[in-house]
Amino acid sequence: xxxxxxxxxxxxxxxxxxxxxxxxxxxxxxxxxxxxxxxxxxxxxxxxxxxxxxxxxxxxxxxxxxxxxxxxxxxxxxxxxxxxxxxxxxxxxxxxxxxxxxxxxxxxxxxxxxxxxxxxxxxxxxxxxxxxxxxxxxxxxxxxxxxxxxxxxxxxxxxxxxxxxxxxxxxxxxxxxxxxxxxxxxxxxxxxxxxxxxxxxxxxxxxxxxxxxxxxxxxxxxxxxxxxxxxxxxxxxxxxxxxxxxxxxxxxxxxxxxxxxxxxxxxxxxxxxxxxxxxxxxxxxxxxxxxxxxxxxxxxxxxxxxxxxxxxxxxxxxxxxxxxxxxxxxxxxxxxxxxxxxxxxxxxxxxxxxxxxxxxxxxxxxxxxxxxxxxxxxxxxxxxxxxxxxxxxxxxxxxxxxxxxxxxxxxxxxxxxxxxxxxxxxxxxxxxxxxxxxxxxxxxxxxxxxxxxxxxxxxxxxxxxxxxxxxxxxxxxxxxxxxxxxxxxxxxxxxxxxxxxxxxxxxxxxxxxxxxxxxxxxxxxxxx
Amino acid sequence: xxxxxxxxxxxxxxxxxxxxxxxxxxxxxxxxxxxxxxxxxxxxxxxxxxxxxxxxxxxxxxxxxxxxxxxxxxxxxxxxxxxxxxxxxxxxxxxxxxxxxxxxxxxxxxxxxxxxxxxxxxxxxxxxxxxxxxxxxxxxxxxxxxxxxxxxxxxxxxxxxxxxxxxxxxxxxxxxxxxxxxxxxxxxxxxxxxxxxxxxxxxxxxxxxxxxxxxxxxxxxxxxxxxxxxxxxxxxxxxxxxxxxxxxxxxxxxxxxxxxxxxxxxxxxxxxxxxxxxxxxxxxxxxxxxxxxxxxxxxxxxxxxxxxxxxxxxxxxxxxxxxxxxxxxxxxxxxxxxxxxxxxxxxxxxxxxxxxxxxxxxxxxxxxxxxxxxxxxxxxxxxxxxxxxxxxxxxxxxxxxxxxxxxxxx
Numbered sequence: 001x002x003x004x005x006x007x008x009x010x011x012x013x014x015x016x017x018x019x020x021x022x023x024x025x026x027x028x029x030x031x032x033x034x035x036x037x038x039x040x041x042x043x044x045x046x047x048x049x050x051x052x053x054x055x056x057x058x059x060x061x062x063x064x065x066x067x068x069x070x071x072x073x074x075x076x077x078x079x080x081x082x083x084x085x086x087x088x089x090x091x092x093x094x095x096x097x098x099x100x101x102x103x104x105x106x107x108x109x110x111x112x113x114x115x116x117x118x119x120x121x122x123x124x125x126x127x128x129x130x131x132x133x134x135x136x137x138x139x140x141x142x143x144x145x146x147x148x149x150x151x152x153x154x155x156x157x158x159x160x161x162x163x164x165x166x167x168x169x170x171x172x173x174x175x176x177x178x179x180x181x182x183x184x185x186x187x188x189x190x191x192x193x194x195x196x197x198x199x200x201x202x203x204x205x206x207x208x209x210x211x212x213x214x215x216x217x218x219x220x221x222x223x224x225x226x227x228x229x230x231x232x233x234x235x236x237x238x239x240x241x242x243x244x245x246x247x248x249x250x251x252x253x254x255x256x257x258x259x260x261x262x263x264x265x266x267x268x269x270x271x272x273x274x275x276x277x278x279x280x281x282x283x284x285x286x287x288x289x290x291x292x293x294x295x296x297x298x299x300x301x302x303x304x305x306x307x308x309x310x311x312x313x314x315x316x317x318x319x320x321x322x323x324x325x326x327x328x329x330x331x332x333x334x335x336x337x338x339x340x341x342x343x344x345x346x347x348x349x350x351x352x353x354x355x356x357x358x359x360x361x362x363x364x365x366x367x368x369x370x371x372x373x374x375x376x377x378x379x380x381x382x383x384x385x386x387x388x389x390x391x392x393x394x395x396x397x398x399x400x401x402x403x404x405x406x407x408x409x410x411x412x413x414x415x416x417x418x419x420x421x422x423x424x425x426x427x428x429x430x431x432x433x434x435x436x437x438x439x440x441x442x443x444x445x446x447x448x449x450x451x452x453x454x455x456x457x458x459x460x461x462x463x464x465x466x467x468x469x470x471x472x473x474x475x476x477x478x479x480x481x482x483x484x485x486x487x488x489x490x491x492x493x494x495x496x497x498x499x500x501x502x503x504x505x506x507x508x509x510x511x512x513x514x515x516x517x518x519x520x521x522x523x524x525x526x527x528x
Numbered sequence: 529x530x531x532x533x534x535x536x537x538x539x540x541x542x543x544x545x546x547x548x549x550x551x552x553x554x555x556x557x558x559x560x561x562x563x564x565x566x567x568x569x570x571x572x573x574x575x576x577x578x579x580x581x582x583x584x585x586x587x588x589x590x591x592x593x594x595x596x597x598x599x600x601x602x603x604x605x606x607x608x609x610x611x612x613x614x615x616x617x618x619x620x621x622x623x624x625x626x627x628x629x630x631x632x633x634x635x636x637x638x639x640x641x642x643x644x645x646x647x648x649x650x651x652x653x654x655x656x657x658x659x660x661x662x663x664x665x666x667x668x669x670x671x672x673x674x675x676x677x678x679x680x681x682x683x684x685x686x687x688x689x690x691x692x693x694x695x696x697x698x699x700x701x702x703x704x705x706x707x708x709x710x711x712x713x714x715x716x717x718x719x720x721x722x723x724x725x726x727x728x729x730x731x732x733x734x735x736x737x738x739x740x741x742x743x744x745x746x747x748x749x750x751x752x753x754x755x756x757x758x759x760x761x762x763x764x765x766x767x768x769x770x771x772x773x774x775x776x777x778x779x780x781x782x783x784x785x786x787x788x789x790x791x792x793x794x795x796x797x798x799x800x801x802x803x804x805x806x807x808x809x810x811x812x813x814x815x816x817x818x819x820x821x822x823x824x825x826x827x828x829x830x831x832x833x834x835x836x837x838x839x840x841x842x843x844x845x846x847x848x849x850x851x852x853x854x855x856x857x858x859x860x861x862x863x864x865x866x867x868x869x870x871x872x873x874x875x876x877x878x879x880x881x882x883x884x885x886x887x888x889x890x891x892x893x894x895x896x897x898x899x900x901x902x903x904x905x906x907x908x909x910x911x912x913x914x915x916x917x918x919x920x921x922x923x924x925x926x927x928x929x930x931x932x933x934x935x936x937x938x
Contacts, residue, residue: 340556
């Protein structure tokens with residue numbers, strides 16, 4: 001207890017110190033100017049961009065002269081081929097031709113006659129340079145000049161992006177991660193031009209040596225979480241580090257839980273918003289998914305579409321999603337409990353119509369539900385396995401043959417078909433696939449409880465489930481926060497989604513270092 | 529290791545205990561018998577009303593064998609009939625236009641005995657379903673049973689946890705079973721149809737709406753008099769018509785529909801209805817007013833040992849219809865004023881007549897003046913309360929009505 005309190009206090013102190021320390025934008029780099037020494041410039045620039053591994057620099061001598069020069073760029077964002085052929089090649093190899101023609105080699109002549117690239121700009125202060133490099137330009141500086149050149153080397157044409165298939169959205173961007181780490185990092189860099197975006201590289205897998213990258217924003221993410229994840233990542237001992245999920249299970253406390261302990265996403269936009277909330281991501285080469293920690297149940301219930309509609313609309317949709325989560329694990333259980341223990345709770349006409357549809361059905365409600373549930377699970381599994389061309393068969397066989405014929409044959413009652421269908425539909429409304437799986441797994445235990453103990457059993461099951469959920473923790477964050485370690489401030493973006501003007505603070509439960517999203521109304525801007 | 533073994537065995541024990549103690553009252557929804565209506569007649573039947581038994585009694589002797597049960601003690605006094613829906617005959621929606629329903633929709637089982645609880649359990653030997661009373665809609669008592677007193681027979685209905693307070697208690701002249709035998713045109717089950725009639729309270733005020741089991745039990749225990757709904761039937765129709773007046777827990781007689789309307793007006797249970805008057809002198813028309821708002825205030829006036837009541841009835845209503853009215857001044861202020869006066873007179877007359885008839889014929893305080901005295905004049909009630917039954921028939925009551933026509937509809 002005392003320890004906890006101490007930690008809290010320390011954190012508060014730190015927050016106070018850092019309040020004006022780290023800023024997200026590049027404005028604070030304005031007072032820094034270039035010096036005349038190339039190495040010095042490159043080191044300082046790299047430092048101001050936190051030395052992430054994808055910042056590349058190359059020092060060289062301009063062909064045939066003693067002029068020292070260097071370029072600096074971010075590998076994920078630039079067209080490297082362009083740099084090779086239009087920047088390095090002319091400067092290193094072809095510049096001799098220029099020099100031969102008696103032109104004096106100086107800053108101006110490099111700018112005017114050595115670069116075969118359309119857009120070249122002069123720059124002196126760090127803020128312009130950093131912003132340009134972060135946007136995919138290349139910075140070139142020459143010994144003896146306190147100014148440099150910003151050369152446009154942005155990768156403009158579309159890369160072979162994938163379209164999100166597991167987490168589709170209506171209005172959100174239609175971009176997904178691919179199997180190549182570099183492209184994925186580019187997708188993130190493209191969205192955050194913050195010099196504080198930190199990328200740390202890990203080689204995971206004794207044999208595969210897969211590259212994994214820890215991504216977070218310095219100054220937002222809780223350093224404790226980052227440190228914790230760093231430790232866990234470096235202690236991962238694997239033969240082959242292949243999937244994001246595999247690494248995810250290795251870095252969590254409760255890998256056995258049916259509830260997802262890491263969020264797996266294929267959406268760069270989701271990842272970027274999560275980073276800006278103070279979460280930490282891990283990308284792995286060869287996997288089109290990124291893992292995000294820490295994760296909580298309310299986070300898993302959010303969808304990118306929530307931020308593309310009016311707050312009233314998206315709040316209603318989100319509430320209906322919660323209803324879906326509830327029904328998808330409980331609806332068959334509630335049906336069994338009410339019909340076989342408390343038919344008095346239903347309106348008379350409903351009781352009579354349910355009872356009359358059930359006459360002649362040979363099984364009890366529980367067996368009936370179990371049968372249909374098994375069929376449903378098999379159908380879902382089968383429809384994933386089947387190639388798309390044959391997929392139609394499953395829906396016809398499943399929908400018509402099993403649904404209708406089973407009812408006509410008197411094996412199941414039509415009302416049970418309705419119950420199971422509603423359950424199936426509701427489970428698809430859960431935005432996170434893994435959470436949907438968890439809710440499906442919970443169905444059967446709840447059905448057993450309902451058939452043995454009725455509504456009382458459901459209440460017991462619900463209590464156990466809630467106890468379990470609130471005891472779950474990952475990276476020090478409770479699984480049900482901000483609902484149950486009560487933080488009212490964060491409820492604005494939990495079950496409802498408050499208007500953006502009220503969402504000026506980052507979620508408090510994630511312990512962000514910089515708590516403010518926007519300081520004034522004018523600057524307010526939201527990324528979906 | 530040992531620790532975790534201990535823990536898991538404890539967990540296993542807990543889960544086992546939970547699951548093994550379960551299931552004891554589980555019953556699939558289609559294996560219960562949903563008793564929708566319940567009728568109580570006296571046995572042996574009145575020679576007069578026995579003639580009115582339905583024609584579909586094929587072999588009365590056979591039936592009687594089943595209906596009689598062995599008794600531990602005494603002679604059979606009551607015949608209880610329950611209505612069970614025949615679920616197999618309920619038409620399932622199998623396709624547009626296809627009606628699979630054949631045969632009767634409900635089964636009326638009669639059992640004769642002298643305690644309702646034993647009758648109830650005896651029925652288990654005839655149904656194959658476990659009887660379930662939470663969906664009971666109506667309890668119908670025959671006049672004969674009601675005249676013997678309600679408190680004798682309602683005990684099971686108060687004790688049994690499956691009995692709801694919302695069950696409608698209805699009184700029927702003649703045989704109560706005949707009400708359940710009705711095959712209604714618009715519903716499958718006569719009990720459901722019958723209880724639906726009482727949802728029309730905002731349309732018609734000539735029925736008794738406060739006829740629930742809960743109300744009856746409260747009134748019985750507090751010693752108040754009350755009115756229950758009277759119901760009559762033909763082969764395929766029921767009608768709630770007037771009320772049965774209860775005095776000291778026994779039925780004292782019938783109240784007409786108009787009297788029920790007046791009782792509703794005075795007891796503030798009027799939710800909407802129509803009153804029609806002839807137009808004031810000069811014209812030969814008739815005007816109907818729909819009452820939308822009604823409020824009666826009863827003030828006890830105590831003068832020594834004398835008590836009298838003043839009832840102020842405030843009524844708001846809409847001009848709904850006129851018939852045979854040939855005047856161009858329908859909307860003129862004086863005309864409406866004189867119309868309002870007619871209504872006031874009509875309401876006053878109706879109420880005064882009803883009060884007199886209740887006082888004289890039945891001596892039944894269905895307006896529950898005693899309750900008002902108890903609350904408003906506790907000192908008087910303290911002194912004279914025990915004699916209320918003898919005081920009541922001679923209590924003077926003045927009725928003042930105040931009618932406002934709000935909307936004229938044109």
